[in-house]
Amino acid sequence: MDELKDLDSEAHKWFDDKPVAQWSWSHFKVYPKCNMLLNNVCESFNSAILDAREQPIFSMLESIKQYLMKRLQAYRDMTACKWKNLRFFPNALKLLERNVRRVSDCIPIKSDNTYYEICCFDGRQHAINLRERTCTCRKWQLSGIPCKHAISNQREEIQDYVNEYYSVETYIKVYAPAIMAFTSEMFWEVTGFNPPKPLTQMRLVGRPTLSRRRERDEPMRKTRKKAETLMLKKNQMTVRCRGCGNSGHNVRKCPKTVENR
Known part of the structure; x- marks a missing residue:
């Protein structure tokens, strides 16, 4: 935050009334097993x-x-x-594989069968607890997928340390409930109750709004014209004539070619 303040004081001030738990990994809750800020x-x-x-x-x-x-x-x-032959669904396995490729800059030092100290090439040190499945970088707790520090000391199946939230079995349980089908109105049982009456509220003038209501501090979506003004100009190559060798025109518009015509 001090570095942000030196870079842009207004951006630093914008975070004053924002709870830290809403924008910083260091204060995210770990039980959802999701390290994303937006859903x-x-x-x-x-x-x-x-x-x-x-x-x-x-x-x-x-x-x-x-x-x-x-x-x-x-x-x-x-x-x-x-997914019938998979233990975890593919997106979780991709995240795990990405962390495996980042293990090369981690050196594990074993304390015992549970605790490890991980030394990184950038000078940082992290502590790993295999029993609690925690790392001081908090990525393992937030996502439920072992981070590169936790993977660097493994000599056994890495997938054993992936949270069960990502398993195919859990996925099946989540989508097991089904919405039951029912018949159309012509098959409904006739009752003695009075049918519901239509609303008495009049339709407002103008077209109904389709866009969702945005927060007061949420930036508005740019229109096409505004977006075009903010786009960088295309860096075109300098045109050079093959006839005279000068730049700024091609051979069809070359003065020498026009004179010869």
């Missing part, structure tokens, strides 16, 4: 139901229900067909 699940779901939001209430709920039914079943089919 785009709600954004993805909101974009998927844009068309359904424009429909009447019953049609909207029916569209969302069918979308979720198809999506959940697609995940179950993918698990049964593609």
Whole structure:
């Protein structure tokens, strides 16, 4: 933060009223097993139901229900067909493999069968606890996947230290509940209750807003014109004439070629 203050005092001041747990890895909670600051699940779901939001209430709920039914079943089919021989799903294995490639700059020093001291080429030292599955860099606790410091001392199966949150078995349990199908309105049981009446609220003037409500300090999305003004200009190569050898024109517009014509 001191380095940020020297670089940009306004940016440093912007963090004054922001809780540290919302933007710093050092204060993130470790039980979610997620080291990401932003979660785009709600954004993805909101974009998927844009068309359904424009429909009447019953049609909207029916569209969302069918979308979720198809999506959940697609995940179950993918698990049964593609991941049946895997212990962990592929994204977790990619993250683990990426950490394996970074082990070369770590030198482990064994304290006992549980504790290790890891010396890095940048001068930092980290402490590893295999029983608690912790590292002082906190990446292992935050993500649930062993960091490069934890992998550097392993002489056994590395996947044994990956959190069970990433296992295919857990994935199957998450998507096991299914949304049950039901019939259309013509098959519903007739009751003696009065049907619901439509809303008395009048429709507001103008087009309804489709964009979500943004926070007061959230930057607005740039329009196409504004984005073009902020883009860097293309660095074009200097055109050189093959006839006279001068720059600034090609052989078709060369003065000597024009005179000869």
